[in-house]
Amino acid sequence: MKLLRQMEIFKDTNLPEDGWLQGCFICYGPTGRLVEAGQSENKNENYITEYLVYLCHTCKEFINRSHPIREEYEESIIAYIENL
Numbered sequence: 001m002k003l004l005r006q007m008e009i010f011k012d013t014n015l016p017e018d019g020w021l022q023g024c025f026i027c028y029g030p031t032g033r034l035v036e037a038g039q040s041e042n043k044n045e046n047y048i049t050e051y052l053v054y055l056c057h058t059c060k061e062f063i064n065r066s067h068p069i070r071e072e073y074e075e076s077i078i079a080y081i082e083n084l
């Protein structure tokens, strides 16, 4: 049984890093909403990483309504994770 490790993704702002509000991944606005962005598992590690993205209500609605924006969002999440 592997452990689940949660990784939070957000944009750097002046908000305190340990606070529950962080910068929305798209608009940098402060938000406490977290959206699941999938999991990754590495054979050599004994844990599964679950990615959670800070996304404000407005941007989440925007993504849900527009397919091209959703694709762009997903690509930028992947790029972000690869650059960690």
Ligand SMILES: [Zn+2]
Pocket: 024, 025, 026, 027, 028, 029, 055, 056, 057, 058, 059, 060
């Ligand atoms: Zn936003």
